[in-house]
Amino acid sequence: MDTSTAVTHKTSDVMFAVRCLNGCKGTAAYERLTSLHRDLVEFKAKADEQRRSPKGTLNVPLMGWLDGQHREISERLARYHFRPGINWHSAVGGECRSSLVAILSRKNPQIIKASFPITEGDVAMALVRLYADGDLGKVRLCENCHNRWRVAAHSNYRFCSKECRVQFDENRPGYHERKKKNQRQYRKTLKEMRAKGGDR
Ligand SMILES: [Zn+2]
Numbered sequence: 001m002d003t004s005t006a007v008t009h010k011t012s013d014v015m016f017a018v019r020c021l022n023g024c025k026g027t028a029a030y031e032r033l034t035s036l037h038r039d040l041v042e043f044k045a046k047a048d049e050q051r052r053s054p055k056g057t058l059n060v061p062l063m064g065w066l067d068g069q070h071r072e073i074s075e076r077l078a079r080y081h082f083r084p085g086i087n088w089h090s091a092v093g094g095e096c097r098s099s100l101v102a103i104l105s106r107k108n109p110q111i112i113k114a115s116f117p118i119t120e121g122d123v124a125m126a127l128v129r130l131y132a133d134g135d136l137g138k139v140r141l142c143e144n145c146h147n148r149w150r151v152a153a154h155s156n157y158r159f160c161s162k163e164c165r166v167q168f169d170e171n172r173p174g175y176h177e178r179k180k181k182n183q184r185q186y187r188k189t190l191k192e193m194r195a196k197g198g199d200r
Contacts, residue, residue, distance in 0.1 A: 013126040014138045014151050020123045021139070021149040024111040029120040036076065036124055037139065040131045043069055077128065079107045080121030100125060144168040 021037075024030045043066070050062050085101035102108050102121025110117040130136045140152040144167050148160035159165040169175060 013130050014135060017123055017126045017130065017139045018149045018151050020112055020118060020126075024120075024123075027109075027111065029109055029111050029123075032076075033120060033123050033127070034141075036073070037127055037136070039069070039073055040127060041136055043073065044131060044134070044136060077124060080124055081105070081108070082121065082125070 017037075021030065021033060024033070046062060046066060046069075050059060050066060053059050053062075081103045082100040083103060084099070086099075102119045102125060104110060104117050104119055108119045108121040110119050111123065112118040127136065127139070130139060137155065138152050140150060140157070142148045142150060142160035142164050143158045144164035145160060148164075150157070150160045152158070159168060
C-alpha cells in the first residue's frame with residue numbers, strides 16, 4: 001500500500017485541520033491558529049497577484065508588503081519545534097503525524113486528547129503544508145454561522161450544514177420575492193406538464 005507522506009499529507013491535512021480547529025474553540029491556540037489561517041490565505045492571494053503582474057512591472061508596495069508579512073508569519077511559526085516521528089494508526093483525520101511532529105511545550109500546548117498529544121504546532125504545520133500545496137481554501141469557516149470549520153472540496157462549498165445554507169439564503173435581500181417567483185414558476189411548469197400529459 002502506498003502511504004508516502006506526500007500523498008497522505010495532501011489528502012488528510014484538510015480533515016485534520018478542520019477537526020482540530022473545531023475541537024479547540026475558545027482557547028488561545030484557536031486564536032493563533034485561525035489568525036495564521038487568515039494571514040496565510042491573504043498572503044497566498046497577494047503572492048498570486050504579484051505573480052500575475054506583467055513581466056517587467058514592479059509593484060513595489062505589494063512586494064514590500066509580501067516581504068514584511070513573510071517575515072512576520074515565519075517569526076510567529078518559530079514558537080513551534082519539531083522532530084521526526086511516525087504514527088502507527090490513523091490519527092485525527094489521517095496520518096498527518098507521520099513525518100514531523102511538534103514537541104509539546106508551554107508555547108505549544110496540546111489541543112486535542114488522543115492516544116498521543118495533538119498540539120497546536122501540528123495544526124500550524126498542517127496549515128503551512130496546505131498553503132504550500134495551494135489547498136488552504138479547502139479548510140473553511142461556514143459562511144453563515146461563522147462557527148463551524150468544514151472541509152470544502154470545491155470552492156462553492158460554503159456552509160457547514162443544510163440548515164446554514166437555507167438560513168443564509170433567507171437572510172439575503174430579496175429572498176421573499178425570489179421565493180414567490182420560484183413558486184410561480186413551479187406552478188406554471190406543473191400546469192404545463194399536466195396539460196401535456198393529458199388526463200391519462
Ligand atoms: Zn454553519
